[in-house]
Amino acid sequence: xxxxxxxxxxxxxxxxxxxxxxxxxxxxxxxxxxxxxxxxxxxxxxxxxxxxxxxxxxxxxxxxxxxxxxxxxxxxxxxxxxxxxxxxxxxxxxxxxxxxxxxxxxxxxxxxxxxxxxxxxxxxxxxxxxxxxxxxxxxxxxxxxxxxxxxxxx
Amino acid sequence: xxxxxxxxxxxxxxxxxxxxxxxxxxxxxxxxxxxxxxxxxxxxxxxxxxxxxxxxxxxxxxxxxxxxxxxxxxxxxxxxxxxxxxxxxxxxxxxxxxxxxxxxxxxxxxxxxxx
Numbered sequence: 488x489x490x491x492x493x494x495x496x497x498x499x500x501x502x503x504x505x506x507x508x509x510x511x512x513x514x515x516x517x518x519x520x521x522x523x524x525x526x527x528x529x530x531x532x533x534x535x536x537x538x539x540x541x542x543x544x545x546x547x548x549x550x551x552x553x554x555x556x557x558x559x560x561x562x563x564x565x566x567x568x569x570x571x572x573x574x575x576x577x578x579x580x581x582x583x584x585x586x587x588x589x590x591x592x593x594x595x596x597x598x599x600x601x602x603x604x605x606x607x608x609x610x611x612x613x614x615x616x617x618x619x620x621x622x623x624x625x626x627x628x629x630x631x632x633x634x635x636x637x638x639x640x641x
Numbered sequence: 642x643x644x645x646x647x648x649x650x651x652x653x654x655x656x657x658x659x660x661x662x663x664x665x666x667x668x669x670x671x672x673x674x675x676x677x678x679x680x681x682x683x684x685x686x687x688x689x690x691x692x693x694x695x696x697x698x699x700x701x702x703x704x705x706x707x708x709x710x711x712x713x714x715x716x717x718x719x720x721x722x723x724x725x726x727x728x729x730x731x732x733x734x735x736x737x738x739x740x741x742x743x744x745x746x747x748x749x750x751x752x753x754x755x756x
Binding site for chain 1: 655658659660728730731732733734736737738739741742743744745746747749
């Protein structure tokens with residue numbers, strides 16, 4: 488039994504929904520308070536988030552850093568485009584693996600649902616034109632070295 | 642528990658986190674291709690594409706074979722459904738996150754500073 492749904496819309500969108508037994512205010516705070524984010528935004532088991540910096544204002548930026556017990560790590564940076572307490576967050580983010588991946592645009596909505604909250608997250612993945620533009624801006628040089636590092640990491 | 646080891650899942654997850662590598666896998670669903678053919682739509686050098694292919698191979702998503710001077714790449718059995726697999730891994734990572742968030746929220750609901 489899973490409370491979460493994950494569906495794709497075309498080639499570029501991923502839609503995630505999840506219900507929580509807490510108010511939209513609490514769920515929203517858990518998405519914007521660094522001490523709370525560090526407790527749950529960890530992905531697969533075995534990873535921790537040693538560093539979480541976040542400036543939850545429109546135009547503010549954030550940086551999350553993950554590490555595992557084997558000494559591997561990566562980070563993510565992003566900027567907030569819109570923050571509407573306690574109903575909506577729009578942000579853009581990209582990972583550094585350690586190379587910068589193209590930007591992902593994410594809109595997260597929190598709606599009252601009975602005594603809880605329905606969260607809807609819509610991710611917009613980069614299109615091919617974006618990927619090509621990134622690859623033609625001279626990133627390639629740095630990429631080769633960092634892919635070599637990634638190979639030793641995984 | 643899934644039969645794949647956690648290390649393997651991490652490798653596949655990181656390999657598929659990169660959109661270029663997902664695009665390479667999508668291209669390979671149309672059939673085997675040489676490194677040169679794969680490099681062409683991405684305006685990348687062959688060595689740069691080879692790096693991506695090495696990551697994909699290391700994650701078990703593609704296999705490579707040499708034929709004369711050419712190297713042919715094809716999706717491995719595990720890579721055939723790899724875009725779905727990436728979504729599956731994303732789903733699993735998000736589910737793990739939100740299960741932890743349930744606990745965080747349960748803790749928050751306890752009034753810490755009763756008025």
